[in-house]
Amino acid sequence: TDYDLIIVNGVVVSDTEIGEYDIAVRDEKIAKVVSRGGLNDAKAAKMIDAEGGYVMPGGVDAHVHLQEPPLFGKGSTADNYESGSRSAVCGGTTTMVTFAPQKKSEDTLLDTLYATHEKAKDNCYIDYSFHLLVGNPSAKALSEFKTLRKEGVSSLKIYMTYQALQLHDGEILDVLLEARKQQITTMVHAENGQVIDWMTAQLEKRKLFAPKYHGTSHPSMAETEATYRAICLSEFMDSPILIVHVSTPAAAAHIKSAQDRGIPIYAETCPQYLFLTKADLDQPGFEGAKCVCSPPPRESEADCDVIWDGLANGTFTILSSDHCPFRFDDNVIGKKSSINDEYPLGHFKYIPNGIAGIETRLALTLSANRLDLKRFVEVTCSNPAKLYGLYPLKGALVEGQSDADINIWYPPGKMQEFELKNEMLHHDVDYTPFEGRKLKQWPRYTILRGQVVWDKENGGLLGKKGYGKFIKREASSLAKPRRVGEWDIHPDGSFGIY
Numbered sequence: 001t002d003y004d005l006i007i008v009n010g011v012v013v014s015d016t017e018i019g020e021y022d023i024a025v026r027d028e029k030i031a032k033v034v035s036r037g038g039l040n041d042a043k044a045a046k047m048i049d050a051e052g053g054y055v056m057p058g059g060v061d062a063h064v065h066l067q068e069p070p071l072f073g074k075g076s077t078a079d080n081y082e083s084g085s086r087s088a089v090c091g092g093t094t095t096m097v098t099f100a101p102q103k104k105s106e107d108t109l110l111d112t113l114y115a116t117h118e119k120a121k122d123n124c125y126i127d128y129s130f131h132l133l134v135g136n137p138s139a140k141a142l143s144e145f146k147t148l149r150k151e152g153v154s155s156l157k158i159y160m161t162y163q164a165l166q167l168h169d170g171e172i173l174d175v176l177l178e179a180r181k182q183q184i185t186t187m188v189h190a191e192n193g194q195v196i197d198w199m200t201a202q203l204e205k206r207k208l209f210a211p212k213y214h215g216t217s218h219p220s221m222a223e224t225e226a227t228y229r230a231i232c233l234s235e236f237m238d239s240p241i242l243i244v245h246v247s248t249p250a251a252a253a254h255i256k257s258a259q260d261r262g263i264p265i266y267a268e269t270c271p272q273y274l275f276l277t278k279a280d281l282d283q284p285g286f287e288g289a290k291c292v293c294s295p296p297p298r299e300s301e302a303d304c305d306v307i308w309d310g311l312a313n314g315t316f317t318i319l320s321s322d323h324c325p326f327r328f329d330d331n332v333i334g335k336k337s338s339i340n341d342e343y344p345l346g347h348f349k350y351i352p353n354g355i356a357g358i359e360t361r362l363a364l365t366l367s368a369n370r371l372d373l374k375r376f377v378e379v380t381c382s383n384p385a386k387l388y389g390l391y392p393l394k395g396a397l398v399e400g401q402s403d404a405d406i407n408i409w410y411p412p413g414k415m416q417e418f419e420l421k422n423e424m425l426h427h428d429v430d431y432t433p434f435e436g437r438k439l440k441q442w443p444r445y446t447i448l449r450g451q452v453v454w455d456k457e458n459g460g461l462l463g464k465k466g467y468g469k470f471i472k473r474e475a476s477s478l479a480k481p482r483r484v485g486e487w488d489i490h491p492d493g494s495f496g497i498y
């Protein structure tokens, strides 16, 4: 046989092109992409007829929290590497970048990295890589950035909020300077932690504890201010950043204006800011806790519309899930119910922040039918791969270069609209914040390095735990400083790039 697998009759969508192409796979790689019919004489061990369905690169989800200790309120995340990556593959995501979380109490980043490797090793259904989450930018930690690059880690994340993680501005400058030297991309969680703490104290004085006050305690202003501050610090240092999970029109406007000036500022949004609003936090009983994440779902659908616009017009470089699930009813592992002896009716500040979404990201967004298809592929597959140094190995269908990671969607008219239910999902969580949403699409086949790992009609999950492997990443092909040279203080007292 010539090939391990051929896919015929598909409508292939990349970030730059849509067309009728057939694809051949050999030795885990994309071997050929040819005009429809061009493989009619080829011999292959297996053939898939896409029947006119879209054929896209496998999803790349670059913002995933798995098996993390309590950092975002009480409780550890619900999914471990096994259940999280299982959920991912059943929703068409073939590569994930998760966090290796360094705590404030720890000095080194390398131990964190090695410990995270242990959690993931032999447990993943999909390929994976890590961002270092820097909780303590100690001299030691900063000196380890160089080794991180050798270990295939080219990005890290810092926080401007959460007591367990918040860095002050001087620490942020320390990180940006060292990141610049090592060509590392810095992801920033931009919310002003002091504003959030102050608002929380105000609400407590008035005995306002219901889940909806999570939204009140995280005002848009806290995100807008921190976003602009992060942009200023990044521009000062000429060190590229990506602002994660942007939720407000005002923050998006600051990002757009920096981008228009040519500053290397990148941004991410997530399905929760496209589909959820404040009303989802304000539900009977404690149900609102199911939609508590940070930043919170915002005011109204008009806000969601602005975020959709930013996805379409390029303000947002990538669409990630921020999968960070906690169980609703669980007294051991981070219950969303947040009831304790002091607050028998619960308190919003004890609700761990985060929701599940790794399995629903692609189908929810594609079903909404609001993005150009090439742009959909760009923000969910190609751009995350480019931004984080995985391209064209991942996020593309380039002959001889890309891994054969492929999603084949249902052909037009073949899938009936259906209501999403948590029981359809493969995570280890007792609810989805998107319960009842109407979907028109779901991946029919998902292929990872040439293997069919998901076949919705025949067996569902076919992939095996442990098939997913660690991928070493290069420097970002998008996020580069504007000028080469070192940031330093010049002999005349001025400062900047030499």
Ligand code: DUC
Binding pocket: 065, 072, 189, 292, 293, 294, 295, 322, 324, 353, 354, 355
């Ligand atoms: N926001 C969340 O909702 N969860 C994890 C961390 C974060 O910043």
Ligand code: ZN
Binding pocket: 189
């Ligand atoms: Zn995070």
Ligand code: ZN
Binding pocket: 189, 244, 245, 294
């Ligand atoms: Zn965050």
Ligand code: ZN
Binding pocket: 063, 065, 322, 324
């Ligand atoms: Zn996150």
